[in-house]
Amino acid sequence: MTxxxxxxxxxxxxxxxxxxxxxxxxxxxxxxxxPAEIAGSDPDLHLLRRIxxxxxxxxxxxxxxxxxxAFIEAQLAASDGQTDTLTAALYPLINTGGATAYATTGAxxxxxxxxxxxxxxxxxxxxFSTAQLKEVxxxxxxxxxNTYIRKNPIPLKLDLDRDVIRPNALGNFxxxxxxxxxxxxxxxxxxxxxxxxxxxxxNYSRELLELHTLGKGGGYTEADLKALARILSxxxxxVDLPLSATSYGTVQFTAAQHDASEKxxxxxxxxxxxxxxxxxxxxxxxxxxxxxxxxxxxxxxxRFVADEPPATLVDRVATVFSSSDxxxxxxxxxxxxxxxxxxxxxxxxKRPLEAMVGAMRACGINSFDALLNxxxxxxxxxxxxxxxxxxxxxxxxxxxxxxxxxxxxxxxAYWANSNSLLYQQKFLVGLVEGVGYGxxxxxxxxxxxxxxxxxxxxxxxxxxxxxxDNAIANLLFTPLPAAAVAAAIGFVAQDADPxxxxxxxxxxxxxxxxxxxxxxxxxxxxx
Amino acid sequence: MLTRRMLLPLLAAGATACTQQDAPSPAAPxxxxxxxxxxxxxxxxxxxxxxxxxxxNLLVPMGDPAYATARPNLQITNPLPLDGFFGLHPALVDLxxxxxxxxxxxxxxxxxxxxxxxxxxxxxxxxxxxxxARSGVNSGWLGRVMQRDSAHNQDIWAALAAETSVPNSLQxxxxxxxxxxxxxxxxxxxxADAATGLQQALADIAGAPGEPLHRLARSIGAxxxxxxxxxxxxxxxxxxxxxxxxxxxxxxxxxxxxxxTVTSDDDWDTHASQLSRHNAALPAFGAAFKAFNxxxxxxxxNVTVVTMxxxxxxxVENLGGTDxxxxxxxxxxxxxxxxxxVYGQWPGMESxxxxxxxxxxxxxxxxxxxxxxxxxxxxxSEAELETVFPGGYAASTHWRRFHR
Numbered sequence: 001m002t003x004x005x006x007x008x009x010x011x012x013x014x015x016x017x018x019x020x021x022x023x024x025x026x027x028x029x030x031x032x033x034x035p036a037e038i039a040g041s042d043p044d045l046h047l048l049r050r051i052x053x054x055x056x057x058x059x060x061x062x063x064x065x066x067x068x069x070a071f072i073e074a075q076l077a078a079s080d081g082q083t084d085t086l087t088a089a090l091y092p093l094i095n096t097g098g099a100t101a102y103a104t105t106g107a108x109x110x111x112x113x114x115x116x117x118x119x120x121x122x123x124x125x126x127x128f129s130t131a132q133l134k135e136v137x138x139x140x141x142x143x144x145x146n147t148y149i150r151k152n153p154i155p156l157k158l159d160l161d162r163d164v165i166r167p168n169a170l171g172n173f174x175x176x177x178x179x180x181x182x183x184x185x186x187x188x189x190x191x192x193x194x195x196x197x198x199x200x201x202x203n204y205s206r207e208l209l210e211l212h213t214l215g216k217g218g219g220y221t222e223a224d225l226k227a228l229a230r231i232l233s234x235x236x237x238x239v240d241l242p243l244s245a246t247s248y249g250t251v252q253f254t255a256a257q258h259d260a261s262e263k264x265x266x267x268x269x270x271x272x273x274x275x276x277x278x279x280x281x282x283x284x285x286x287x288x289x290x291x292x293x294x295x296x297x298x299x300x301x302x303r304f305v306a307d308e309p310p311a312t313l314v315d316r317v318a319t320v321f322s323s324s325d326x327x328x329x330x331x332x333x334x335x336x337x338x339x340x341x342x343x344x345x346x347x348x349x350k351r352p353l354e355a356m357v358g359a360m361r362a363c364g365i366n367s368f369d370a371l372l373n374x375x376x377x378x379x380x381x382x383x384x385x386x387x388x389x390x391x392x393x394x395x396x397x398x399x400x401x402x403x404x405x406x407x408x409x410x411x412x413a414y415w416a417n418s419n420s421l422l423y424q425q426k427f428l429v430g431l432v433e434g435v436g437y438g439x440x441x442x443x444x445x446x447x448x449x450x451x452x453x454x455x456x457x458x459x460x461x462x463x464x465x466x467x468x469d470n471a472i473a474n475l476l477f478t479p480l481p482a483a484a485v486a487a488a489i490g491f492v493a494q495d496a497d498p499x500x501x502x503x504x505x506x507x508x509x510x511x512x513x514x515x516x517x518x519x520x521x522x523x524x525x526x527x
Numbered sequence: 528m529l530t531r532r533m534l535l536p537l538l539a540a541g542a543t544a545c546t547q548q549d550a551p552s553p554a555a556p557x558x559x560x561x562x563x564x565x566x567x568x569x570x571x572x573x574x575x576x577x578x579x580x581x582x583x584n585l586l587v588p589m590g591d592p593a594y595a596t597a598r599p600n601l602q603i604t605n606p607l608p609l610d611g612f613f614g615l616h617p618a619l620v621d622l623x624x625x626x627x628x629x630x631x632x633x634x635x636x637x638x639x640x641x642x643x644x645x646x647x648x649x650x651x652x653x654x655x656x657x658x659x660a661r662s663g664v665n666s667g668w669l670g671r672v673m674q675r676d677s678a679h680n681q682d683i684w685a686a687l688a689a690e691t692s693v694p695n696s697l698q699x700x701x702x703x704x705x706x707x708x709x710x711x712x713x714x715x716x717x718x719a720d721a722a723t724g725l726q727q728a729l730a731d732i733a734g735a736p737g738e739p740l741h742r743l744a745r746s747i748g749a750x751x752x753x754x755x756x757x758x759x760x761x762x763x764x765x766x767x768x769x770x771x772x773x774x775x776x777x778x779x780x781x782x783x784x785x786x787x788t789v790t791s792d793d794d795w796d797t798h799a800s801q802l803s804r805h806n807a808a809l810p811a812f813g814a815a816f817k818a819f820n821x822x823x824x825x826x827x828x829n830v831t832v833v834t835m836x837x838x839x840x841x842x843v844e845n846l847g848g849t850d851x852x853x854x855x856x857x858x859x860x861x862x863x864x865x866x867x868x869v870y871g872q873w874p875g876m877e878s879x880x881x882x883x884x885x886x887x888x889x890x891x892x893x894x895x896x897x898x899x900x901x902x903x904x905x906x907x908s909e910a911e912l913e914t915v916f917p918g919g920y921a922a923s924t925h926w927r928r929f930h931r
Binding site for chain 2: 190349417488513
C-alpha cells in the first residue's frame with residue numbers, strides 16, 4: 001500500500017476516529033427503513049426519478065409549477081433542438097452514414113472514433129437534453145433491440161440509432177419493429193445477412209421471437225422458429241467490400257437466397273413460391289399476437305414501475321398496446337398515470353448509467369466546459385480514458401457495450417453488487433474533486449428563485465449545519481432521517497461548532513466527503 | 528514512513544462498532560468452517576462459458592466417422608490427439624500440456640439428461656443451468672451450497688464472483704461479493720476511505736436497500752488490511768483471464784473463498800465465421816487455464832476448476848457456423864482431478880443417434896459432474912446434494928469418477 005504524507009495521515013485519523021464514534025451512535029439509533037420510506041412521498045420527485053436520467057432542482061420546480069399530468073404531456077412531446085445541435089457539433093460522426101464514417105475516419109484501430117462519437121453523444125444527451133423522457137426511451141429501445149457496438153467494424157450502429165431508434169422511440173412499436181428488421185445493423189448483428197436457402201441460420205429468428213416480440217413462452221414452438229428462419233432467408237444488405245461508402249449496408253432482399261418452400265408459421269400456411277412478402281406477413285402475425293402486446297407492456301412496466309411489475313398493470317398496458325395499435329405514448333400515459341406507478345416509490349434501483357449521469361445532473365452540470373467540450377467536472381466525456389467512460393465500463397454498463405442480444409438488465413438483482421457499486425463510488429471520488437461547490441452549497445430556495453444560475457455568495461452556506469442542509473436539499477431533494485443528518489453534520493463539523501462560520505476552503509473540503517456519501521447512499525441510488 | 532496499514536486499527540474500530548465484523552487476518556490460512564475436515568474443504572472455481580460454446584470444435588470427436596459428414600466446412604482436420612478418439616483444437620496447446628501432465632480432463636456429452644429441461648434459448652437455458660433445476664427451486668445452485676453452512680454468513684469472501692456482477696448461480700446467498708479487479712478496491716484517498724465508513728453508517732439506517740453498500744464498505748475495509756499478492760504469471764487479456772487472475776489472488780491472499788464464479792465471454796455464440804473466431808479466441812482461452820495453474824502452483828492441490836455452458840451447438844453446421852443445440856462438454860482441472868482422460872460416453876453423431884435428429888444427445892447430466900466435485904472437494908454430503916440439485920441427477924450413482 002502506498003505511503004502517504006503526514007498531513008494526509010493526520011487528516012485521516014481525524015475522520016476515522018470521528019467516524020468510529022458516530023457510526024456507533026448511528027447504529028444504535030438506526031431503524032431499518034423500507035425502500036419506499038427512503039424514497040419519500042413526493043410524487044413529483046418520484047416521477048422525475050423514473051422518466052429522466054436524474055432529477056435536477058430546475059426540473060423539479062418545473063413539475064411542481066406545471067403539474068404532473070401537464071409535465072408528462074410536455075415530455076411526451078418534447079424535443080431539445082439546442083442540445084441536438086450541440087451534440088451534433090461536438091460529435092459530428094453521428095450524422096454520418098455508418099459506411100461513410102468507416103471509410104473517412106481511418107477507423108478499424110483499437111479505438112474507433114465513430115464509436116466514441118456515438119457513445120459520447122448518448123452520454124451528452126442523457127446529461128443535457130431537456131427531452132429527458134425521449135432519451136430514456138431511446139435508451140430503453142436500444143436495450144430492447146440491443147446490438148453490440150463492436151461486432152461490426154463498419155458502424156451501421158450509427159444508422160440504427162439515428163434513423164430507426166431515435167425517430168420511433170416515442171412513436172409506434174409496430175413501425176419501430178419493422179424498421180429494425182430492415183436495418184443493416186440488426187441483420188448483421190444477428191447474422192441474418194448470412195441466412196440463405198442453402199445455409200439457414202436461426203440466430204435472428206430465435207431472438208426476434210424471444211426478445212423482440214412474443215417473448216419466451218409466448219406461444220411459439222421450435223418449429224415456428226425454424227419456419228421463421230426460412231421466411232427471413234435472403235434478407236440481407238449490400239456487402240461490397242472493399243467498401244463503397246454509398247451502398248454498404250443498404251438493406252436488400254435477394255430472392256435467389258430465399259427459401260421458397262412451403263412453411264407454416266404460427267399456424268398460418270405460407271405456400272411454396274413465396275418471396276419478400278412473406279416477411280411482412282410474418283411480422284404482421286407477430287405484431288398482432290397477444291403475447292407481443294403482453295411482452296412489450298411487461299418490459300415497459302419493468303422499466304418504469306418495478307422489477308416485478310404488477311400483473312394488473314401489465315394487462316392494462318397490453319390492452320392499450322392492442323387498442324392503440326402499438327402506440328408507445330399511449331402505453332406510457334397509461335403507466336405513468338396509474339395507481340401502481342404512484343405506489344411504486346423505492347422499487348427501482350438506479351443502474352450505473354443513471355447513478356453516474358444522475359450524480360452529475362444533481363451536482364449541476366458545468367455547461368460552459370461542456371460547451372467547449374473540455375470536460376464535465378474535469379472529466380473528458382469523449383475519451384475512452386475519461387472517468388465517466390471507464391467508470392461505466394468497469395461497472396458493467398458501457399454505452400452500447402452489452403454483447404448479447406437481450407440488452408442491459410433492468411433489475412436490482414443484477415446491479416446491486418459490490419463491483420458495480422465500487423466503480424460508481426470510484427467515479428464519485430473523482431467527481432467530488434471537481435464539483436463546483438457554489439452549486440452544492442447554495443441555498444436551494446435562492447437557487448430555485450434564480451433559476452439554475454448561482455446566486456450571490458450570500459446564499460451559500462457558511463456553517464457546517466447549513467452546508468449539510470443545503471447539500472441534502474440540492475442533491476437528494478428529500479429529507480434524511482435525523483440520525484443521518486446528525487452523522488453528516490458531525491462529519492463536516494468535526495470538533496467545531498456546527499453553527500459557527502467555517503473557513504470556506506475547509507468547509508468545501510469536508511463537504512467533498514459528504515457529497516460522496518450522499519450520492520452513494522440509498523437515498524440517491526433508488527430510482 | 529507512515530502507511531495505510533497503520534491507519535487500519537482506527538478503521539477497524541469503527542467497523543466493529545457497527546458490525547462486529549473484523550477484517551480477515553492478513554496471513555490467515557484457509558480456515559475450515561462448520562467443523563468440517565479441512566482436507567475435504569477445497570475451493571471450487573466455476574467457469575461459465577456464456578452463450579453456448581461449441582465444444583465439438585474444442586474437444587473434437589475425430590474418431591467418429593459421422594463428424595466429417597456433419598461438418599464439411601468446420602471440421603478440424605489437424606486436432607491434437609488425446610486418446611485416439613478425441614483430439615483438441617490445435618489452438619488449445621496449453622490445455623494439451625495440462626492434460627498430458629494429468630491435471631486436466633474432460634467429461635464429454637454433458638447437458639440435461641431429462642428432455643423436458645432442454646431448451647435452446649440462451650437466456651432461459653443459462654437461468655435454469657444456474658438454478659440447477661428447471662423448476663422447484665428459487666435460488667442458484669451455488670447459493671444453496673453456501674446456504675447449507677451458516678458459518679459462511681460471517682465470512683466476507685466465502686463466495687466470490689470474480690466478474691462484473693454476481694451471477695444467478697449465487698442467488699440465495701446474500702453475502703456474495705463481486706470483484707472485477709482487486710486493485711481498484713483502493714480508493715486512493717483517505718477522504719474516500721473515511722467517507723466509505725460514514726456511508727456504512729448510512730447504509731445501516733437504510734436497512735435492506737443499503738445492504739449491498741454495507742457489504743461493499745466491509746470488503747473495502749477488509750482489503751485495506753492487506754494488499755493481495757500480485758500474480759506470479761501473466762494472464763491473457765480476456766474475461767476469463769481477468770476472472771481467473773482475481774480468483775488466484777483471493778486464494779493466494781488467504782481470503783479462503785469456498786466458491787468462485789468466473790465468466791468466460793470469449794466469443795462463443797458462433798452462428799457464423801466459427802473457424803476464424805475460434806482461431807482468434809481459443810489460444811487465450813487455453814492460456815488462461817495454464818496461467819491459473821502456474822500461478823497457484825502447489826495451492827492447486829486444494830482447488831478444483833470446472834467449466835459449464837448453457838447448451839452445446841448443433842452437430843450439423845450451418846455452413847460457416849453452428850446454431851443452438853443440446854449436449855456440450857465440461858473441463859475439470861485441479862490437484863485432485865485424475866486428469867489426462869476424457870470421461871463420459873460419446874453418444875455418436877449418426878442422425879439416428881442425434882437428439883431430434885440434429886443435436887448431440889447428453890449422456891451425462893452436468894449436475895452429476897458438479898455434484899461429484901461438491902461431495903469430494905467441498906464437504907457437501909450426498910443428502911445435502913439433493914437440496915442443491917433436486918431430483919437425484921447429481922447422485923453418486925451417476926458420477927463419472929474423475930477424482931483421484
